[in-house]
Structure formats: C-alpha cells, structure tokens
Amino acid sequence: MALVKAGGVALCEQGNITLMGQTPEAAAMPALLHWLQDQFKEDVVYQTSNLSDRYAAAEEFSGVASGLLAIVVSRVQQIYILWFRPEVLQTINWAGNPTKPVEVDGAGELRMSPRKSFEQWKETVHRRSLPWKTYDIEAALELRSTVIGLVLQKADELAQLNTELERSNVELDAFAYFASHDLKEPLRGIHNYSSFLIEDYGEQLGEDGAEKLNTLMRLTQRMEDLINSLLHYSRLGRADLQMATVNLQKLVTGVVDVLKISKPEQVDFQIPRELPVCKCDRTLITELFTNLISNAIKYNSEAHKSIEIGYLQPAEIAEKPPWSASVKKPAVATVFYVRDNGIGIRPKHLDTIFRIFKRLHSPQRFGGGTGVGLTIVKKIVERHGGQIWVDSVYGEGTIFYFTLEGHTHD
C-alpha cells in the first residue's frame, strides 16, 4: 500500500480475492474485476483517478476507491493487483492542517501542492482521488516484474519437483518389480523343499506331518499369487498405453462371451443401447470390463443374476448426476457404468474397496481372490485420465461408474 500511497489493496488470483486496508466490499470485487479485465487492452497496467466515471457501479464505493491503479501479473492465471485511493474530499480534511501538504517527486525534492480556494477544489475533486503519478505507476510495474520473477521461479521449482516425482515414481515401480522377483526365489525354495521333505521322509512324518507340509506348500502358492498381482499392478503403472479406436460394443460383447464360457452360472446380461466407439487401450479396457463384470457375477447370491453395462450421455448426467458429493465432477461427457443386483457393499467399506489386497470377505467365501481386481480397474481408469466411483445399496446391488478421458463419439 505504502509503495504507491494507496488506501487499500486487493490481490486477486483466479477468483480468490484478498483485501487489505480501505477497499470496496468483497461482494463488489468480482464485478469490478470482470469489468477491469477488458480495460487493460494490450497494456499490463490500468489507472484512473475517477473510477466512477469509467465504471458506473463504482459510485457506491467512491469514498474508498475513486482512484484505481491495477496491474496484470498473469492473464492466463488471472492474477491481478489493485490499489485504491480514496476520494479526495476526505483527504482534504488533513489538507486543511496548518502544515501544508507536501509530496516527494521523482527527484526526491519536496514540492508544495498548489493551493487553490476550497470552494473551487471541492467542485473538481468530487469522486476523484489524488492522481496516480508516473512514479506510482513505475513502482507498480516494478512490483509486477518482481512478482513475475517470483512466479517464474516457482514454476521452475515446480517443474523440478515434477521431474523428481516422476523419477521417484519410476524408481518405486522398479522397486516393486525387483522386490517381487527377489521374494519369489526363496518362496520357490520353501515350496520345493517342502515337497522334497514329503517325498523323502513321508513315512517318518506320517499323515499329519505330510498334511502340514501340504498346507505350507498351499500357502507359498497363495503368496506367489499375491506377488504376481503386485507385479501385474506395478507393470500397469509403467507400460505405455497402446491407444487405438475401439468399438466398446464389440469389446464388451467379447468379454461377456468369454465370461459365459468360464462361469457357467445363469446370468442375464443387458446392454440397453449400443456402446460407443472410444479411444483407449484395448487390452487394458478388456481387463477393466472383465474385472468389473466378473466381480458382478462373483459377488451375487441371487438366483437370477442380472448385470447391466451401459453409459450416460451429457443430458442424462445433467438431469440426474450420478456422482455423490465426494466425487469431483468429471469433465468428460460420457459416464460408463456396470450395474448388478448382487450382494452390495456396506457404506463403511466403500472407501477401501479400491485398496490393493483389501478384501471384504474371507478367502473361503465367493471363491476367494487376491484382492487386486478393483485396484487394477482403478489404475486402468486413471491411466486413461478418467475417474471411477461406486454407488451401492447393501443387499440390493452395486453400480460402478467410470469415465475415460479422450473419449469421442463417432
């Protein structure tokens, strides 16, 4: 404020407005900013000592803001700094002091203000502030270049952080990969030697001893399944996407056909309308639908299992948004869903279902599994720039919604 001898200042960054000192009310700021954005034209600075003349709404706050000096720090990020000067009628109170008003000019010399008759002045200064001098504007511009320097420095730091983050992500993936491999070797040793024990000393061990070793071998197999899931998951994060134009109707029909062969249960599959064509990685999206649909079959105790695969168009989304408050509204037009009439998920578990190795049921129920299916589904959606969320009524059924960025209607 002191920099340009202003009564108040407003810092504006993409709609976030911070007010200091004597300024218009916060409620008046958005409209003022909106108007101001068009005033800069090609310039980065805008100034007036008679705001209400240019911007009628300013009459309301001419007391604190008859003068406006504003600079653009970044048009793209909508960062502005605004300084306000009060109406001079108010400043004249102290101008009437025995000490005459003095100001420091550019050369640093003291200068007397022109003394005019009070009556005359009152006429001309109505809704006007002290004019912004060249050095005020220069100071503002100087501040602007300092701020821009800082912003650039921050951007540099961010870019560097990003590189760091990328590197540590790559390292983490490589770590998961090698760790998994090195875990497998001793595991294989335990498995093989247990079997050798049974082969060589089976008689001494007796039936009970052999049974315990068999359990040990079963557990090593389970451990290997878990490690394989982890490997698969870490590979998903690293492999490049093979983007292609994919007919989802054909893809999903194919997935359903394969599942019908491998799962003999009676399931009623519905695709209410033909699924669109989409830009995506065919292999990954096949895995996504396979996982979601086989989950829908697996976690279902109904005699008549019913699964619906479909999508919502913008108009339907607008009418009845399929997301709850916890989901950030997706930016893409199409929302896909897989709906079942299965066992449902209790609300308290909804947050954890995508977590790796998280299972809601004991291994003996619903055919077991490693607890990695939904984690992989989520990863696939995220790798396509989309979002996934779930809506479920316990005992009635579950709907998984997801979006895929880059989706196009053809």
Added chain:
Amino acid sequence: MTEKPHPVLLVVEDSDEDFEALGRIMRRTCDIQIPLKRCVDGDEALDFLTQISACGEEKNSYLPKLILLDLNLPGTDGREVLMHIKQDERLREIPVIVLTTSSNPRDVHACYQSGVNSYMVKPTNIEQFKALVRLFVDYWFKVVMLPNAV
C-alpha cells in the same frame, strides 16, 4: 567309454536351491541322464566358455551342447551373458534356453531379440516344475538335433 563324460548341459544358476531342485528332478524323473556343469554367476559362465573356445578346434567338443541360463545373476547378469554368447562366432550356435523367475514382457522381448532359443518361466508349483523339466529334457535331448561341435 571309460572317459568321464564332458558336461553336455551348462546350467548358469546362482540359487543353490533352484539348482538342487533341477538336478534332483533330472536324476529322479528323467529317463536319460545328462552330464551337468554348473556356473554360479555370469562371469564364471563366460570365463568357462571363452577358455574352452580359446583352446582352438580340437577342444571345441568340450563346449556344452546346450546352455540353461538364469537371468537375474550377481555380477554380470544373464542378459549380458546371452548377448555375449550370441555375438561370439564360436559360441553362438550353442542353443541358449533362459529359465528365469521373470515373466516381464520386456525381458522376453529382449532375450528373443538377442537370439535366445527358448524362454521358460520358473513355476513355483513343484508339479509344474517337474513337468517343465521332463519336457525340456525330452525336447532338447530326444527330439532336437543339437549342433555337432566335433
């Protein structure tokens, strides 16, 4: 034939347990017995191979007929050993079979690019491993004509 048989199969394997399991299954379940030579890492394998091949023509019969290679080895790893063998004029005709824990598509791709003759993944399940060893021995020592180094 009183002479001690030359090793026919070179096994490059750092894990004692994996080598023991392989040897045991080959002894117990295979109807032909293949003389084995084991190297515990890549450097030992390369030294062994280059020493024989450096002795010249008459010693070439001492070269193994087949190499079973692990990929993740201490020091010079299996990928490098494979590249070295396939770039060496005298060694490159020996079939190399990779037997590894890695099912990474990148490893599979890189090995075939380097000229590996077969790529097998070590199963954790012992029954699967027995079947793999039997098939491997039957295929490479009964079905296939191996290059004649003599």
